[in-house]
Amino acid sequence: MVALLEQALQRARDAGDLPITHLPEISVEPPRVKEFGDFASNVAMLLTREMRRPPREIADLIVKHLPEDALVSKVEVAGNGFINFTLHPDWLHEVVRDIQTKGDAYGRWDVGKGERVNVEFVSANPNGPITVAHGRGGAIGDVLANLLEAVGYQVTREFYVNDATNSLQMQHFARSLVVRYRQLLGEDIGLPEDGYAGEYLVDIARELLEREGAHLAEGDETEVLNRFRNYAEEAMKRQQQADLADFGVVFDVWFSENSLHTSGQVDAAIRELKERGHAYEHDGAVWLRSTVFGDDKDRVLVRNNGQPTYIAADAAYHRNKFERGFDYLIDIWGPDHHGYIARTRAAVAALGYPAENFEVLIYQIVRLFKGGDLVRMSKRAGNVVTLRDVLDEVGKDAARFFFLMRSHESPLDFDLELAKKESSENPVYYVQYAHARICSMLRVAGEQGWTVPAARETDLSVLREEAELVLMKKLDELPEEVLVAATERAPHRLTRYSMEVADAFHKFYDTCRVVGEEAPLTRARLVLVDATRLVLKNVLTLLGVSAPERM
RNA sequence: GCGCCCGUAGCUCAAUGGAUAGAGCAUCAGACUUCGGAUCUGAGGGUUGGGGGUUCGAGUCCCUCCGGGCGCGCCA
Numbered sequence: 070m071v072a073l074l075e076q077a078l079q080r081a082r083d084a085g086d087l088p089i090t091h092l093p094e095i096s097v098e099p100p101r102v103k104e105f106g107d108f109a110s111n112v113a114m115l116l117t118r119e120m121r122r123p124p125r126e127i128a129d130l131i132v133k134h135l136p137e138d139a140l141v142s143k144v145e146v147a148g149n150g151f152i153n154f155t156l157h158p159d160w161l162h163e164v165v166r167d168i169q170t171k172g173d174a175y176g177r178w179d180v181g182k183g184e185r186v187n188v189e190f191v192s193a194n195p196n197g198p199i200t201v202a203h204g205r206g207g208a209i210g211d212v213l214a215n216l217l218e219a220v221g222y223q224v225t226r227e228f229y230v231n232d233a234t235n236s237l238q239m240q241h242f243a244r245s246l247v248v249r250y251r252q253l254l255g256e257d258i259g260l261p262e263d264g265y266a267g268e269y270l271v272d273i274a275r276e277l278l279e280r281e282g283a284h285l286a287e288g289d290e291t292e293v294l295n296r297f298r299n300y301a302e303e304a305m306k307r308q309q310q311a312d313l314a315d316f317g318v319v320f321d322v323w324f325s326e327n328s329l330h331t332s333g334q335v336d337a338a339i340r341e342l343k344e345r346g347h348a349y350e351h352d353g354a355v356w357l358r359s360t361v362f363g364d365d366k367d368r369v370l371v372r373n374n375g376q377p378t379y380i381a382a383d384a385a386y387h388r389n390k391f392e393r394g395f396d397y398l399i400d401i402w403g404p405d406h407h408g409y410i411a412r413t414r415a416a417v418a419a420l421g422y423p424a425e426n427f428e429v430l431i432y433q434i435v436r437l438f439k440g441g442d443l444v445r446m447s448k449r450a451g452n453v454v455t456l457r458d459v460l461d462e463v464g465k466d467a468a469r470f471f472f473l474m475r476s477h478e479s480p481l482d483f484d485l486e487l488a489k490k491e492s493s494e495n496p497v498y499y500v501q502y503a504h505a506r507i508c509s510m511l512r513v514a515g516e517q518g519w520t521v522p523a524a525r526e527t528d529l530s531v532l533r534e535e536a537e538l539v540l541m542k543k544l545d546e547l548p549e550e551v552l553v554a555a556t557e558r559a560p561h562r563l564t565r566y567s568m569e570v571a572d573a574f575h576k577f578y579d580t581c582r583v584v585g586e587e588a589p590l591t592r593a594r595l596v597l598v599d600a601t602r603l604v605l606k607n608v609l610t611l612l613g614v615s616a617p618e619r620m
Numbered sequence: 621g622c623g624c625c626c627g628u629a630g631c632u633c634a635a636u637g638g639a640u641a642g643a644g645c646a647u648c649a650g651a652c653u654u655c656g657g658a659u660c661u662g663a664g665g666g667u668u669g670g671g672g673g674u675u676c677g678a679g680u681c682c683c684u685c686c687g688g689g690c691g692c693g694c695c696a
Contacts, residue, residue, distance in 0.1 A: 096636085098636085098638090100638090100639070101635090101638085101639070101640085101641090101642085102639065102640065105639070109638085109639085111637095111638060111677095113676095114638080114676055114677070115676095117675095117676045117677095118675090118676080123676075124676055124677090147639070148639090149638085149639060149676080149677080150676075150677095151638080151639065194696070231696060233696075236695080236696055237695065237696080238695075238696060239696090326696095352694085353694090354694055356694095365622075365623080365692090368694095369693090369694045370694095371694085372694040373694065374694080376694085378693095378694065378695085378696090379695075379696050382696095403690095404624080404625070404689085404690055404691075405690065405691060406691085407623075407624045407625080407690080407691065407692095408623070408624080408691050408692055409691095410624085411623090431624070431625075433624095433625060433626075433689085433690085434625095434689070434690065436689085474632090474633075474634095474644090475632085475633065475634090476633085476634080478624095478625060478626080479625085479626070479633075479634095480625080480626065480689065480690090482632075496643095496644065498658055499644090499658070499659090501658090502656080502658050502659080503659095505656075505658090506655090506656055506658095506659085509655075509656055510655050510656085511655095512655095513655050513656095514655075517655095549636095553636060556636085557636065559636095561634085562634090565634065565635095565643080568643075568644080569643090572643090575659055575660065576659095576660070576661095578655085578656095578659075578660085579651095579659070579660045579661085580660090582654080582655065583655060584654095584655050585654075585655075598655095619656095620656090620658075
């Protein structure tokens, strides 16, 4: 289609009808309203400025020079200048053949050309369980990673563990665990003021007591704290990994912040920033000259007490990622971190890396409701709603689908009381049902001696019912949807698309029988139904949602 | 005060700068002798928060105002 238009523009220009200096970029898309045809192009509108003529006239000129093509059955110019193409139904039959040929690979691209992308997400602190908010980041990151793989990138999923030894949070965390441990031993003591009240610390303390005995809290205080902190971190990480795994999210790399400090990479990064002239000393501290790179103000890298800040570790961390050979870095952060984009980007640029290859995706908050009341969550107060709670309540498939139904930049309301009720009406079942229904149909067909025939040897021209055409057009959209979802960083588009495919299929099912028709029609429809199954399976796989054969 | 995000149907949301702004839920009315009724058909519902601008064309981009959320540390 694009090629046809290019030829037309070329010919029109050569004929002197289109006195333009260079050809515009041609885009062709399916129109929203099906009466306008199968594909539409807006090239004529793009030329109005240069041509100083109404779009309609320009469109007529272009169409006049349009070459013939066997698949194009009708070309019309709309009043507003759109060029509308109606195709011969055969092109849809080619789509169905293409799906069967490509199978699992249908919808995949090679635009990434194997370039390496690091997607860092969740990165919850090791002082508490994975929460629902992390769950949203987990779903977005995991599916974005799937999408990038599908369009040809080599993707690493990475979790950054904020296990820096000197972090105040981790000190409080360790102290709280010591208190819980001693409480189990019968001591009547309370949590420290900045302590963590969550029940999960009691569980860890109990586990610690059972495994390591009752003498762990004795001895030098610093050593005791270190011992407890290490154990708590390890236990927390194990739990986080297990929860995420049950959510379908598995990381390739768990990267320790502390390792950056102990290996000297933080110092090295600071040194390099100084050498490059982007760091300076002031008031006894070392500052990053981030304002040069667009930040509001300069940021402290090393405090006047000699301790490096979080941003210093982050500079080292992103340097480390680039040095590991990644071409692109994508960080997925919660909304409370948006203020850190500018300084992190500044650090990346100051270290000499291409800032345009470093991207931060901010997803908006998850607001929790219980029976319509907003729940304020606080890790220290211990009233977090965990990802595990949600998984127990609605299951992996519904949870992932729910998190991905909204754009990442839109806030998400999650009502726990409604979660279960909603789960029976959750759109995920609508999509999964379509898949299960197809599998059931194929089973029934199999019992009657039918198998899905090879599309190449099947006459698909009998597929001309309206519902069949709509379904085939929808199946045709998968590759484009995958590409757009990947490049726009919009995994939520897949949930919508999956619902549209299911919708088109259910409507087809309602009007067209498969088994029981004349044999040629049954064969053609078996091919179509099986192609639908493949598309549903592929899109659900990208979403990390199971495609059940029975429900 | 500054920054980021949001404001679209009763509710929750969607819409690579394109044509008549779409789904789900909810409400109301219908459809199976047959491949899975977790389905399908239909109806009502909208000044896309207000105002300006850019554009052939704006829910989308720019400015401004209003409303809401979040963040603005030598914490992580």
